Amino acid sequence: MTEDDLREHFGRQAVDALIALLRSGQTPEIDPRIFEATLAESGIETESVRLLDAATEAHLVERIRAWRCPQSICHRIIDAEAVANHHCPYCASDFRETGENPVETFVYRSSKAISRSVPWLIAIHGFNTRGPWQEDFSWRIAHRFKYHAPVLIYKYGLVRVGVLFRWRHAMLARGLGARIRKAVADARENQIEEPPDIVIHSFGSQLFRLVLEMPEFSDLKFGRIIAVGSVIRPDFDWSPYLRNGRIEAVLCQCGGQDGAVPFAQFFIPDTGPAGRYGFIDPCVINVRDDKYGHSTAFAARELSRNLARGGRWDRFLREPIASFSDSSRFELTAWSPVFALVRHFTRAFTILLFGAITFGLVRFACRCLA
Ligand SMILES: [Zn+2]
Numbered sequence: 001m002t003e004d005d006l007r008e009h010f011g012r013q014a015v016d017a018l019i020a021l022l023r024s025g026q027t028p029e030i031d032p033r034i035f036e037a038t039l040a041e042s043g044i045e046t047e048s049v050r051l052l053d054a055a056t057e058a059h060l061v062e063r064i065r066a067w068r069c070p071q072s073i074c075h076r077i078i079d080a081e082a083v084a085n086h087h088c089p090y091c092a093s094d095f096r097e098t099g100e101n102p103v104e105t106f107v108y109r110s111s112k113a114i115s116r117s118v119p120w121l122i123a124i125h126g127f128n129t130r131g132p133w134q135e136d137f138s139w140r141i142a143h144r145f146k147y148h149a150p151v152l153i154y155k156y157g158l159v160r161v162g163v164l165f166r167w168r169h170a171m172l173a174r175g176l177g178a179r180i181r182k183a184v185a186d187a188r189e190n191q192i193e194e195p196p197d198i199v200i201h202s203f204g205s206q207l208f209r210l211v212l213e214m215p216e217f218s219d220l221k222f223g224r225i226i227a228v229g230s231v232i233r234p235d236f237d238w239s240p241y242l243r244n245g246r247i248e249a250v251l252c253q254c255g256g257q258d259g260a261v262p263f264a265q266f267f268i269p270d271t272g273p274a275g276r277y278g279f280i281d282p283c284v285i286n287v288r289d290d291k292y293g294h295s296t297a298f299a300a301r302e303l304s305r306n307l308a309r310g311g312r313w314d315r316f317l318r319e320p321i322a323s324f325s326d327s328s329r330f331e332l333t334a335w336s337p338v339f340a341l342v343r344h345f346t347r348a349f350t351i352l353l354f355g356a357i358t359f360g361l362v363r364f365a366c367r368c369l370a
Contacts, residue, residue: 001057002325004310009054014039014046016309018055022110029064030108031077052108059323061108069093070100077107118317119194119223120187122152122180126202126229126295133298137199140307152183152196154204163203163268164351173210177217184220195248197223197317202260202294205230206271212241224317225250229294231264233272234335238281250284251316253306255292265337266346278332285321287312287328 006015017039021030036048055061067083069076074091082088083102086095095101121141123134138151154176163169183196200208205227211217225247241247252274261275275294278286289297296302306313312326337343 001054002323003058003060003315003319006051006054006058006060007310010046010051011044013042013044014051017042017044018051019060022060028109029066029077030061032106032108033075049106056108059111059320062111063106064109066105066107067102068105070095070103071098077105078102116318118197119192120150120152120196121199122154122183122196123199124154124176124201124204124208126204133201133295133303136300136303137298140303150187150192154179164347164354166269169206169210169269173207173214174216176207177211177214177220180211180220181217195221195223198225200225200227200230201298202229202275203231203268205232205274206268209236212246218246221246223248226253226313226316227251227274228253228297229255229258229261229275231261231268231271232274232279233265233270233337234274234277234332235272235280236274238279239283242283249316249321250279251313252278252284252286253292253297253313254278254286254288255294255296256288256290257292257296258294260294266343267350269347272335272337277335278330280332280335282331285316285324285326286330286332287326288330289328 003015003019018035021035030052032048032052035052036046039046039048052061053063056063066077067080069078069088069091071088071091071093074088074093076088076090078088078090087093088095118141123137125134134153138153141151180196187193187196198208208225209232211220227250230252238247238250242249254274254276256276258273258276261273264271264273278284278288289302292302297306305311308314312328315326316324
């Protein structure tokens, strides 16, 4: 049972009202009778006990044994002490006098795991773009999480030929790691102690992976990671980072029509098409949208859909990971890279081609100037 299932069964209004009540922290314990009456006042008809029992299955609430005053004019929830004293603190009736005993019942308490809030977020884009989606993205995040989640957009500028070289990757990753460390310090100064959630796109995902692997950044911790159009190898082992607490969870958003990532391994060293095929590591949540290309997930309409309450990314960012479900979730069982010789050849050929073009242009320029 997920939040979506609840909405389907009990209607959006009733479920939203329940979640709003849980978030508000107004009532530590929910009495189904009072909850039902409150809903009815707002014109929402629902069987609150059934809804709350289902919400227990969705890990939103916990069911707790309680007692109710037996007096029909009262029927309030009373605590163990009132039961032991045979006295209702609300209607002042003495159960020994009335001869009626408190009635056993259940109340519901917000499950601690109900939902986390996104503390703050870092977005890291791909190499041949300044990421036009990012402005829309930060706006939507700010709008969606109501100022609770500051967004840092990491800009490393345009990188083109540099993607061919490992040394350039390492340089960019060091820059990214240093920037994240500074941002974490800034967040702490602003009383945000939690690690950031991360959205990585395309080549930005490879840089993030390198930061994870670099010993000099082993102190950096992260919340939940959303990888879109990722060029990380599908056999990358995320588990150690989840086990040692450096990462909370990973969602790989695949695009069934991502035509870019299958080429990554031929040009960008040590990469692969995770953005198309997902990750083998069972710790990763692979989801796929068959209509998505390399960046479709960031198109205004899709971004809005993914981040809307109950949307795929929204649920991944907020729900307990154990209860996360999505109809597009899938597992990848095997992947192997194309023969190393082929990969090395294509990359070497591209480097030579770039070299030749650059040399030609320089000679041409010299001749013009002469
Ligand atoms: Zn009473």
